[in-house]
Amino acid sequence: MSPPDSGNVPTVETERFRQVIRHLAAGVTIITSSLGGEPVGLTATAVCSISATPPMLLVSVTAGCRTALGMEKSGAFAVHMLRHAGRRYAEQFAARGHHFAGVEMGHDPDTKVPLLHDVLGWFLCAVEQVVPAADHVLFVGRVLQCELKDKAPDPLLYFDRSYRKLAPGAEPGAENLEPWGSPQDAGLPGWGWP
Numbered sequence: 001m002s003p004p005d006s007g008n009v010p011t012v013e014t015e016r017f018r019q020v021i022r023h024l025a026a027g028v029t030i031i032t033s034s035l036g037g038e039p040v041g042l043t044a045t046a047v048c049s050i051s052a053t054p055p056m057l058l059v060s061v062t063a064g065c066r067t068a069l070g071m072e073k074s075g076a077f078a079v080h081m082l083r084h085a086g087r088r089y090a091e092q093f094a095a096r097g098h099h100f101a102g103v104e105m106g107h108d109p110d111t112k113v114p115l116l117h118d119v120l121g122w123f124l125c126a127v128e129q130v131v132p133a134a135d136h137v138l139f140v141g142r143v144l145q146c147e148l149k150d151k152a153p154d155p156l157l158y159f160d161r162s163y164r165k166l167a168p169g170a171e172p173g174a175e176n177l178e179p180w181g182s183p184q185d186a187g188l189p190g191w192g193w194p
């Protein structure tokens, strides 16, 4: 399938797009990789699950940044889901400067990809596809390993240009909700999707 020719397609203005998309609530992650033996990484919300069989993730990273170069060259990366208490990591990995200062971590022995310790959970991926898209690069990764580290996860969220905390108790009845996919969801749009 050839890519669509967007040359003549009228698009919305960037500011209007930003004003709407910033209301898409997202979990905050740190993507890491290795470039010439050095750890590289950045804060990212452009992360999604593609499939469970096989387990695959998609991430979107600014083209030409050190993290993207590391992912391309090493062919591997990790995605770390942050705890709400890990907000300082999000700020540190989004700022200029040494992203890994004071961060406790190990690394995958085969790929040298850094694996951060103090996180909600993580995925280690092998790059399967690299797709240039505008000023970003999409990486499709096959999940080699993953771990949920937190038994009572309290994720760090990003919404409307601010870090947020999940507050299920604030929703009337939310405390009684079953996880999505439970029998009471049968028949709803999207049911059966894991």
Ligand SMILES: Cc1cc2nc3c(=O)[nH]c(=O)nc-3n(C[C@H](O)[C@H](O)[C@H](O)COP(=O)(O)O)c2cc1C
Pocket: 028, 041, 042, 043, 044, 045, 046, 047, 060, 061, 062, 065, 066, 067, 090, 093, 094, 095, 096, 158
């Ligand atoms: C909440 C948040 C989400 C972000 N999501 C992404 C993302 O999905 N992809 C990306 O390339 N950059 C994203 N960024 C920007 C990078 O974290 C930022 O540009 C980082 O400084 C890049 O590292 P570098 O300076 O080493 O290139 C995000 C920043 C923040 C604060």
